[in-house]
Amino acid sequence: MSENDQTSADQPGEDERASGGATEAAGRAGEPAGTAAAGSPGSAEEAEGQEHSRPHRVIGTPSPTAARTLLDPAAGNGGPGQGAIESGDPARAKRAERIVAFFFLLSALASIGFIAAYIGMPVHSMSRVFHSNLALGSAMTVGFLSMAFGAVIWVRRLMPDVEMSEPRKPVASTPEDRQAFQQTFMEGGEDSGFIKRPLVRRTLIAATVPLALAPVVLLRDMGPLPGTTLRHTVWRKGMRLLVFGSNRPMKPEEFDSPGGLITMVPDGYQDNDDELAKAAVILIKFEPGQLQPPTVMDWTVQNIVAYSKICTHVGCPVALYEQTTHHILCPCHQSTFNAPRGATVIFGPAPRPLPQLPLTTDAEGYLVAAGDFTEPVGPSFWERG
Amino acid sequence: MSSQDGQAVPPKALTGLGGFLDDRFRGARGVRTFFKKIFPDHWTFLLGEIALYSFIILLLTGTFLALFFKPSMTDVIYHGTYTRLDGVRMSEAYASTLNISFDVRGGLLMRQIHHWAADLFMAAIFAHMLRIFFTGAYRKPRDVNWLIGIVLLTLGMLEGLFGYSLPDDLLSGTGLRILEGVILGIPIVGTYLSFFLFGGQFPGNDIIPRLYVIHVLLIPGLILGLIAAHLFIMFHQKHTQMPGKGRTEKNVVGAPMYPYFMAKTGAFFFFVFGVLALLSTVAQINPIWLYGPYNPVSISAGSQPDFYMGFLEGTLRISPSWTWDLAGHTVAWNVLFPALVPLGLLLTGAALWPFIERWATGDYAEHNVNDRPRNAPTRTAIGVAAVAFYSIMLLEGANDLIADHLDIPLYTITWIARFAVFLGPALAYFLTKRICLGLQRKDRDLLEHGLETGIIRQMPDGEFVEIHRPVSEEKRAVLLSKKEPVALPAPGAADENDIPAPATRGLAGKLRATANRVITESVPLTGGNGHGNGHGNGHGGSHGDEAERAAVGAPHSPVADGDVAAPGTVARDNGQQSGDAGS
Numbered sequence A: 001m002s003e004n005d006q007t008s009a010d011q012p013g014e015d016e017r018a019s020g021g022a023t024e025a026a027g028r029a030g031e032p033a034g035t036a037a038a039g040s041p042g043s044a045e046e047a048e049g050q051e052h053s054r055p056h057r058v059i060g061t062p063s064p065t066a067a068r069t070l071l072d073p074a075a076g077n078g079g080p081g082q083g084a085i086e087s088g089d090p091a092r093a094k095r096a097e098r099i100v101a102f103f104f105l106l107s108a109l110a111s112i113g114f115i116a117a118y119i120g121m122p123v124h125s126m127s128r129v130f131h132s133n134l135a136l137g138s139a140m141t142v143g144f145l146s147m148a149f150g151a152v153i154w155v156r157r158l159m160p161d162v163e164m165s166e167p168r169k170p171v172a173s174t175p176e177d178r179q180a181f182q183q184t185f186m187e188g189g190e191d192s193g194f195i196k197r198p199l200v201r202r203t204l205i206a207a208t209v210p211l212a213l214a215p216v217v218l219l220r221d222m223g224p225l226p227g228t229t230l231r232h233t234v235w236r237k238g239m240r241l242l243v244f245g246s247n248r249p250m251k252p253e254e255f256d257s258p259g260g261l262i263t264m265v266p267d268g269y270q271d272n273d274d275e276l277a278k279a280a281v282i283l284i285k286f287e288p289g290q291l292q293p294p295t296v297m298d299w300t301v302q303n304i305v306a307y308s309k310i311c312t313h314v315g316c317p318v319a320l321y322e323q324t325t326h327h328i329l330c331p332c333h334q335s336t337f338n339a340p341r342g343a344t345v346i347f348g349p350a351p352r353p354l355p356q357l358p359l360t361t362d363a364e365g366y367l368v369a370a371g372d373f374t375e376p377v378g379p380s381f382w383e384r385g
Numbered sequence B: 001m002s003s004q005d006g007q008a009v010p011p012k013a014l015t016g017l018g019g020f021l022d023d024r025f026r027g028a029r030g031v032r033t034f035f036k037k038i039f040p041d042h043w044t045f046l047l048g049e050i051a052l053y054s055f056i057i058l059l060l061t062g063t064f065l066a067l068f069f070k071p072s073m074t075d076v077i078y079h080g081t082y083t084r085l086d087g088v089r090m091s092e093a094y095a096s097t098l099n100i101s102f103d104v105r106g107g108l109l110m111r112q113i114h115h116w117a118a119d120l121f122m123a124a125i126f127a128h129m130l131r132i133f134f135t136g137a138y139r140k141p142r143d144v145n146w147l148i149g150i151v152l153l154t155l156g157m158l159e160g161l162f163g164y165s166l167p168d169d170l171l172s173g174t175g176l177r178i179l180e181g182v183i184l185g186i187p188i189v190g191t192y193l194s195f196f197l198f199g200g201q202f203p204g205n206d207i208i209p210r211l212y213v214i215h216v217l218l219i220p221g222l223i224l225g226l227i228a229a230h231l232f233i234m235f236h237q238k239h240t241q242m243p244g245k246g247r248t249e250k251n252v253v254g255a256p257m258y259p260y261f262m263a264k265t266g267a268f269f270f271f272v273f274g275v276l277a278l279l280s281t282v283a284q285i286n287p288i289w290l291y292g293p294y295n296p297v298s299i300s301a302g303s304q305p306d307f308y309m310g311f312l313e314g315t316l317r318i319s320p321s322w323t324w325d326l327a328g329h330t331v332a333w334n335v336l337f338p339a340l341v342p343l344g345l346l347l348t349g350a351a352l353w354p355f356i357e358r359w360a361t362g363d364y365a366e367h368n369v370n371d372r373p374r375n376a377p378t379r380t381a382i383g384v385a386a387v388a389f390y391s392i393m394l395l396e397g398a399n400d401l402i403a404d405h406l407d408i409p410l411y412t413i414t415w416i417a418r419f420a421v422f423l424g425p426a427l428a429y430f431l432t433k434r435i436c437l438g439l440q441r442k443d444r445d446l447l448e449h450g451l452e453t454g455i456i457r458q459m460p461d462g463e464f465v466e467i468h469r470p471v472s473e474e475k476r477a478v479l480l481s482k483k484e485p486v487a488l489p490a491p492g493a494a495d496e497n498d499i500p501a502p503a504t505r506g507l508a509g510k511l512r513a514t515a516n517r518v519i520t521e522s523v524p525l526t527g528g529n530g531h532g533n534g535h536g537n538g539h540g541g542s543h544g545d546e547a548e549r550a551a552v553g554a555p556h557s558p559v560a561d562g563d564v565a566a567p568g569t570v571a572r573d574n575g576q577q578s579g580d581a582g583s
C-alpha cells in the first residue's frame, strides 16, 4: 500500500526534476533558455501545465491529419517529412500511390504463381523437390514481402506523420476504490459464513489437497518400474558378437586392421533398439604388448578388447578412435578414454572408464561373450552405486 | 479529405455491420478508445512483435505438418522417394517426415519455415528480453510481465527441443539420449522419471507420441495463454517509451493504433513471414534425410543442437567429471550441475532481479519512461556479464567446430572456456560499468558545454576558444532523462506513515546499504559545475568516482523519496556534494 502512496507522490517529483534540471543546465551554460521551460528556473509546474494547454496533443481531438498541422514544429515532426502528404505535393503522393499499388499487385501475381507452381511442379524425386521448393518458396517470399513493402510505403508516404500524446494514469486504483473493494470482500466473507464457520473453512481447504493429488497416481502406468533393468544387458556366456550393419559373426583372425574400431552387437538383438542402447560394444585390436592394466587381459582375445560403446557420461555412442594416440573419443561432449589402458578417462565429463566386455571364442572360432558386463554400462543413475 | 470536417460517415455496408455488432456487443466507445490508443515507436519495440509473429507462423505451419506427420515409433522398412535409404529400417515418424519432405508438395517448404520460425522465435525472445532488461522496462508495474516472459522463454526452449526431436532422425535421437542421461542423473527419482517418460528403457516405443502431444497441444496451449496474458497486461498498462522531448512518466507519445500501428504491424507480420519464406527457399535447415534414422548405436560427428540449446550443450561439455558415491548411491554432479545450475542461475537471477533492484535502490515508483542503459551502469554491467556468460557457454557448445575451423586443440578450448566462464563475465561487468560511467561523464559535458563545432575563435584578450553549440532540444531531453539515485531511508527512520523503514538495521540493512552503493553508482548530471572535478572530466576518472560514491552513500542525503519541494535543486545538491568531497 505504501508503495502506491509513494508512486503518486513520486511521479511529479521525477518529472519535475527532469524539467527543472533542463532549466538549470540551460541557464548555467549561458544559452538562451529552451522553449519548453522558457524562463524561470523550477518552472516544472509550468511545463506540466503546458502539456495540458496543448489540446491538439491530447487524444480525442481532431483527427491526426488535422492535428498534425497544429503540431508544434519544434516537436521534431514539423516541416516537410518524408510523407508526400506533408510536402503537399500531389504529384509525389500520386507516385507513392502507384508504387504501393504496384507492390500489392506484385503480391497478387506471386500468389497466383504459387498456385501455378503447386499445380505444375510435381515432387517425388530429389531434384524435383528442390525445384518445387525453390519455386514455391520464391513465390511465397515475393508474395509476403511485396505486401510488407507496399504497406510500409503506404504508411510512410501516404499517411501523415503523426505524433500524439495520451495521458497515462498510475496503474493502481484510488484508495477509495481499494477501500470499497476490501469492504465488499469482507462482507461477502461474513455473509457466506466462511469466516464465522471454521469447520467448513478448514475441511474445504483440507479436502482440496487430496482431490488435487489423487489423479497423480494415474501417471503410474506411464512406464514399468526400473527394477534392475539398467544393471544388466543381454550379453550371455557364448553369445556371438555380430558386426553392426552386416550382422555377421567374426573370427579374431578376420580383424585384420589393427588400429581400427568395429561396432559389434549381440546376436539375436540386431534390431532391438532398447537392448542395443545398452549392449552395443566396440572392438579394438592392438599390437602385442600394447594392452596394459587396468585392461582385464583374461577378457581379451588375441589382443582384441571389447568396451561398451555407451558413454558413461550421458550415453552417446563413443564412435571416434584416434589410431596414433589410441584415444576413444565421444563426439557428444568429448570425453576421452585411453583404449589400451582399460578405457580409463583422460579428459571430459565422463566419470568412469567404459566397461569391458569379457571376450572369448566359441567352438567354431567366432568371437563370443564370456558373460555379461560386470558393472552397469552407460550414464550414472541413483541406484547404480 | 472527408475526415477533415469531422462529419465523415463510413460506407453503408460498414455502418450496417457496425450497427449489427453494436446492437449486440456495444462496442462504439470501447473500440474507438482502442483505435485511438497510442503506440510509442522505437525499433526495439519490434522485437516482441517478431516473437509474436513467428509464433503465429509456427501455429500455421505446425498445423500443416500435423496433417501429414505420423507420431509413431513403429518400425517400417522404407521404400520411398529417397532411394539412398531404400530398404532401411526406421520409425514411422522418420518415414513420414521423409514423406513430408519429398512427397507432399510444399511439405519441405513448410518444414523449413517451421524450423526457421522456431529459431527466429527463440532469437526474438532473447533479443526482446535483453531490450527489456537494458532499458529497465521490467520495473514496476511491468515486473509481472517480465516473469511471464521468462516462463515463455523456458517453454519455448522445451517446445523447440521436443519439436526437433519428433522426426526421430539420428541427430535428434542423440539429443533425446542426452536428455535421458541427464534425467537419470537426478538423485532418487531420476531412474523412475526416465522410465515413466520413455515408457521403459530408452528409447522404447512411446517417447515420440508423448513428445508429440506435448509439442502440438500442451506447450502451444500454455504459450498461447501466456502470450494472451502478456499482451493483455501490456495493453492495459500501456507501453513504456524511450526518453525524449515531451515524454514523461504520465503520458504516452506515439501514433494511434488505427490506422498507423495497425498498418505498420501488419506490414511487419508480412515482413517476418516473407523473410522466413526466403530463408526456407535458399537456406536448407535440418536436412534429416542426410542424418539417417535414429538408432542407439550410431552417431554423426559434430552433432549440434539448435542454437537455443547450445548453452546447455556447452555447460555439459565444460563440466569436470565429478560424481559422488553416497552410501551406495551415485550422485552425478558431472551431469546435474551443468544441466541445472547455470541455466537455473540465469533464469532465477533474471526473475529475481527486478525485486532485488527495488530492494537495493528503495525505488518503489512506477516507471514508464525507459532508462538509457548507461544511466543504470550496474544493471547494464550485470546484463552484459550475463550475456558474456551465456555466449561463452554457447561457444563451448560448439568447441569441436571451433577446434576444426581454427585448428586449436579441442582440450585447449575447453580449458580456456573453463577459465573464461568466470573471468569473462567479471571482465565484462567491470568494463561495462566503466564505459557507462564514462558515457555519463560525456553526457554531462554535452549538457554543460554543448557540442564541439570545430570552429576556433580568438577572444579579445588573445585567447583561442572553440565554439560550442548547445545540443538540440530533443537531445537535451534525452540527456536529462537520467534520474539521480535517491538515498535509502536512514536507519530506523520512519516513512511518511510513521512506519520505520524496513531492513535498515542489522545484517540485512548492511547488505542493503552495500547493494545500494553498488547499484546506484553514477555520475551526477550536474556534478562538474565550477569546482571540484569541474573541467577535469577527461582525466579525473577515479578521483571523480570516489566523490560520487561518497555522495550516493551519504546517509544524510537531502533527497527523500517523493520530496517535491525543489526539483531543480535535487541533482545539483548531489553534485555539490560530489564536488566538495572531491576537492
Ligand code: HEM
Pocket (backbone or CB within 6 Å): B055, B058, B059, B061, B062, B063, B065, B066, B069, B097, B100, B111, B114, B115, B118, B121, B156, B159, B160, B162, B163, B164, B165, B166, B167, B215, B216, B220, B223, B285, B286
Ligand atoms: C513455439 C512453438 C513451436 C516451436 C518452437 C516448434 C518447433 C519445432 C521444431 C524445431 C520442429 C522440427 C522441425 C523439423 O526440422 O523437422 C518441429 C516439428 C514439428 N512441429 Fe513444431 N514448433 C512449435 C509449434 C508447433 C505447433 C503449434 C504445432 C502443431 C499444431 C507443431 C507441429 C509440429 C509437427 C507436427 C512437427 C513434426 C513434423 C516434422 O518434423 O516434419 N509445432 N517443431
Ligand code: FES
Pocket (backbone or CB within 6 Å): A311, A312, A313, A314, A315, A316, A330, A331, A332, A333, A334, A335, A348, A349, A350
Ligand atoms: S555422452 Fe559422451 S561425453 Fe557426453
